[in-house]
Amino acid sequence: GRLVGLELHNFKSYRGTASIGFGSGNFISIIGPNGSGKSNMMDAISFVLGIRSSHLRSSKLKDLIYRGRIDDEKYPADSSDLEDQLAIEDDEDDPNNPRTAYVEAIYERGKDDSVRFRRTITVQGTSEYKINEELVSASEYSNVLKKEGILIKARNFLVFQGDVEQIASQSPQDLTKLMETIS
Amino acid sequence: GRLVGLELHNFKSYRGTASIGFGSGNFISIIGPNGSGKSNMMDAISFVLGIRSSHLRSSKLKDLIYRGRIDDEKYPADSSDLEDQLAIEDDEDDPNNPRTAYVEAIYERGKDDSVRFRRTITVQGTSEYKINEELVSASEYSNVLKKEGILIKARNFLVFQGDVEQIASQSPQDLTKLMETIS
Amino acid sequence: RYNLFMEAFDFISTKIDSTYKDLTKAEASPLGGSAYLTLEDEEEPYNSGIKYHAMPPLKRFRDMELLSGGEKTVAALALLFAIHSFQPSPFFVLDEVDAALDNANIQRVANYIVKHSGPNFQFIVISLKNGLFEKSDALVGIYREQVKNSSKTLSIDLREYPR
Amino acid sequence: RYNLFMEAFDFISTKIDSTYKDLTKAEASPLGGSAYLTLEDEEEPYNSGIKYHAMPPLKRFRDMELLSGGEKTVAALALLFAIHSFQPSPFFVLDEVDAALDNANIQRVANYIVKHSGPNFQFIVISLKNGLFEKSDALVGIYREQVKNSSKTLSIDLREYPR
Numbered sequence: 001g002r003l004v005g006l007e008l009h010n011f012k013s014y015r016g017t018a019s020i021g022f023g024s025g026n027f028i029s030i031i032g033p034n035g036s037g038k039s040n041m042m043d044a045i046s047f048v049l050g051i052r053s054s055h056l057r058s059s060k061l062k063d064l065i066y067r068g069r070i071d072d073e074k075y076p077a078d079s080s081d082l083e084d085q086l087a088i089e090d091d092e093d094d095p096n097n098p099r100t101a102y103v104e105a106i107y108e109r110g111k112d113d114s115v116r117f118r119r120t121i122t123v124q125g126t127s128e129y130k131i132n133e134e135l136v137s138a139s140e141y142s143n144v145l146k147k148e149g150i151l152i153k154a155r156n157f158l159v160f161q162g163d164v165e166q167i168a169s170q171s172p173q174d175l176t177k178l179m180e181t182i183s
Numbered sequence: 184g185r186l187v188g189l190e191l192h193n194f195k196s197y198r199g200t201a202s203i204g205f206g207s208g209n210f211i212s213i214i215g216p217n218g219s220g221k222s223n224m225m226d227a228i229s230f231v232l233g234i235r236s237s238h239l240r241s242s243k244l245k246d247l248i249y250r251g252r253i254d255d256e257k258y259p260a261d262s263s264d265l266e267d268q269l270a271i272e273d274d275e276d277d278p279n280n281p282r283t284a285y286v287e288a289i290y291e292r293g294k295d296d297s298v299r300f301r302r303t304i305t306v307q308g309t310s311e312y313k314i315n316e317e318l319v320s321a322s323e324y325s326n327v328l329k330k331e332g333i334l335i336k337a338r339n340f341l342v343f344q345g346d347v348e349q350i351a352s353q354s355p356q357d358l359t360k361l362m363e364t365i366s
Numbered sequence: 367r368y369n370l371f372m373e374a375f376d377f378i379s380t381k382i383d384s385t386y387k388d389l390t391k392a393e394a395s396p397l398g399g400s401a402y403l404t405l406e407d408e409e410e411p412y413n414s415g416i417k418y419h420a421m422p423p424l425k426r427f428r429d430m431e432l433l434s435g436g437e438k439t440v441a442a443l444a445l446l447f448a449i450h451s452f453q454p455s456p457f458f459v460l461d462e463v464d465a466a467l468d469n470a471n472i473q474r475v476a477n478y479i480v481k482h483s484g485p486n487f488q489f490i491v492i493s494l495k496n497g498l499f500e501k502s503d504a505l506v507g508i509y510r511e512q513v514k515n516s517s518k519t520l521s522i523d524l525r526e527y528p529r
Numbered sequence: 530r531y532n533l534f535m536e537a538f539d540f541i542s543t544k545i546d547s548t549y550k551d552l553t554k555a556e557a558s559p560l561g562g563s564a565y566l567t568l569e570d571e572e573e574p575y576n577s578g579i580k581y582h583a584m585p586p587l588k589r590f591r592d593m594e595l596l597s598g599g600e601k602t603v604a605a606l607a608l609l610f611a612i613h614s615f616q617p618s619p620f621f622v623l624d625e626v627d628a629a630l631d632n633a634n635i636q637r638v639a640n641y642i643v644k645h646s647g648p649n650f651q652f653i654v655i656s657l658k659n660g661l662f663e664k665s666d667a668l669v670g671i672y673r674e675q676v677k678n679s680s681k682t683l684s685i686d687l688r689e690y691p692r
């Protein structure tokens with residue numbers, strides 16, 4: 001199988017809905033200047049496969065939702081003042097401050113057989129998983145991925161920025177753990 | 184002042200004596216393919232200034248001495264067998280297996296006023312410091328460097344390979360420690 | 367448990383050397399380097415460590431810590447690709463893995479990807495170096511749209527253009 | 530102790546913003562980004578932390594952890610150069626600090642080094658990117674001499690060649 005496309009909705013630096021088609025290529029490069037959103041795209045792929053947010057440079061799921069130009073004077077970014085927080089919440093329809101986000105991956109299993117995996121961050125800040133528009137549990141979601149050879153626990157097919165060198169010099173114990181997970 | 188030249192003698196991947204002149208340039212680039220010895224050159228500069236060997240990718244000083252093609256069959260690289268170790272030692276004059284090494288830095292304080300700093304790894308695996316051919320103690324050596332504005336403890340002027348990004352995201356405590364060292 | 371583990375270990379350790387050679391063959395060293403895995407405890411391998419050794423062409427050191435930044439990157443990619451051959455996932459996502467590589471190594475990695483990518487092994491690679499991304503089938507260009515303060519994307523199929 | 534510390538802190542925090550602007554000015558954003566330092570405890574600053582904030586041009590986030598790889602590198606260099614201005618060492622040695630930088634940022638860093646290097650501020654830079662090393666006064670080329678199994682060096686003064 002292969003990844004044929006992605007749809008990002010208010011995910012990290014992607015405001016609104018962004019659709020990306022990978023076409024029929026098997027070697028796809030993502031390019032662009034520093035800070036444009038390349039690693040955020042990789043975070044979107046990792047997120048939709050069920051990776052925990054701590055691997056995506058954020059402490060909680062809400063950090064993965066697009067945040068636009070927060071007017072510093074109106075709501076100081078670090079303000080923990082309840083009144084400000086409520087005011088931000090009230091701006092419900094403000095495109096700069098969406099309250100939910102999702103990523104959908106279109107995966108082709110074989111000719112004319114494609115599956116849509118979608119993971120959504122709800123207003124409460126939890127995850128919701130759908131396969132072809134149908135709500136499923138997290139474990140069912142990961143089982144379907146596993147059948148496709150996508151082992152989230154091993155993560156041996158994702159190399160995040162800056163991590164490649166330490167793969168060669170990881171401790172012998174870590175290497176054994178990886179070997180156990182894939183066997 | 185400025186660094187006008189270096190002399191490496193059996194230091195890391197530099198066999199025998201290598202002299203490098205920086206000329207009168209103030210912006211000098213070191214280039215070359217992967218594995219050629221660029222970072223080893225930076226290790227030489229750090230070593231001659233008194234940096235501890237643990238910052239130079241080695242656990243003990245002896246690792247910094249050039250080791251040539253050790254004939255694997257003759258002395259298996261990992262052999263801790265006493266007999267092999269003694270045989271390696273006996274090859275005293277073997278250029279592939281020198282027992283000492285040094286780095287010398289030629290530093291220009293002002294017009295026609297240059298100083299030679301030399302740090303040697305002795306046969307016993309300890310450090311020896313010389314300024315203009317005269318043996319000095321480690322603390323005297325670092326005091327003379329300090330007068331030139333070279334603060335080994337702060338190390339804020341050396342950025343080793345792969346370390347730059349974490350300088351921006353270092354913990355607030357680390358930043359305070361650095362500020363204390365330089366004030 | 368022992369059998370499953372050893373099945374994986376044996377498969378990968380026979381594959382690691384040829385993968386490493388694929389990534390390190392050059393004019394000066396047509397044979398490439400050599401790489402292998404060793405078990406710290408043969409009896410109960412899953413309770414102890416696995417040591418990875420890689421020796422670049424024409425070098426003598428087997429200690430991973432003495433390798434340079436670029437040499438470590440190549441060794442790491444060889445390990446990843448060897449593991450993949452035992453447990454194939456349908457795609458790989460690599461984020462600027464070429465950061466420490468010189469031009470010769472970039473070419474070898476690019477050629478490896480071109481040779482091994484296919485319908486069941488898709489590579490999605492983030493790169494700043496044209497030596498790598500110019501060999502891909504398609505490009506996804508990302509830019510920042512300042513007014514809306516948002517990332518935007520653009521896709522181009524390179525196969526439609528003469529190389 | 531308090532005075533010495535605050536003298537350093539005040540000096541560097543006035544310098545950090547202009548240094549960061551120097552490194553981030555571009556056509557799209559002639560003013561550059563903004564950077565500042567804050568103390569966690571005004572009374573006894575040496576016992577608590579110093580927080581570093583940097584905001585790339587046209588961005589809104591001040592949180593260091595959200596910056597991209599390249600943005601962090603530029604912020605780190607600005608901090609290093611600002612600290613240097615308080616406690617000048619005669620030279621800097623930088624090992625492949627440009628690994629995560631795109632071509633535009635490489636140019637800005639190269640221009641900064643050309644502008645600020647001098648007899649009392651010498652830069653020794655290890656780089657694989659010609660955008661950076663072609664601007665230097667002199668090059669030290671390192672290669673491996675296979676037969677002797679040794680690193681060798683070659684020096685070239687670029688100022689003798691037409692640019």
Ligand SMILES: Nc1ncnc2c1ncn2[C@@H]1O[C@H](COP(=O)(O)OP(=O)(O)OP(=O)(O)O)[C@@H](O)[C@H]1O
Pocket residue numbers: 011012013014032033034035036037038039040041063064065066067068161588589590595596597598599600629
């Ligand atoms: N929740 C969010 N909402 C809006 N923007 C965000 C969010 N999280 C991160 N960002 C922005 O994303 C940018 C970083 O993007 P990313 O890390 O993808 O860059 P990159 O293209 O990988 O760059 P580099 O080449 O330097 O690695 C940051 O500048 C940050 O402002």
Ligand SMILES: Nc1ncnc2c1ncn2[C@@H]1O[C@H](COP(=O)(O)OP(=O)(O)OP(=O)(O)O)[C@@H](O)[C@H]1O
Pocket residue numbers: 194195196197215216217218219220221222223224246247248249250251344425426427432433434435436437466
């Ligand atoms: N004591 C030693 N004796 C001989 N060779 C050594 C010694 N220590 C390290 N080396 C060799 O030095 C090489 C690494 O050199 P170095 O790290 O300087 O490369 P580099 O030019 O910085 O490469 P890169 O561009 O990949 O960072 C290793 O391949 C190793 O074999």
Ligand SMILES: [Mg+2]
Pocket residue numbers: 038039040161597598599
């Ligand atoms: Mg990135």
Ligand SMILES: [Mg+2]
Pocket residue numbers: 221222223344434435436
């Ligand atoms: Mg190096």
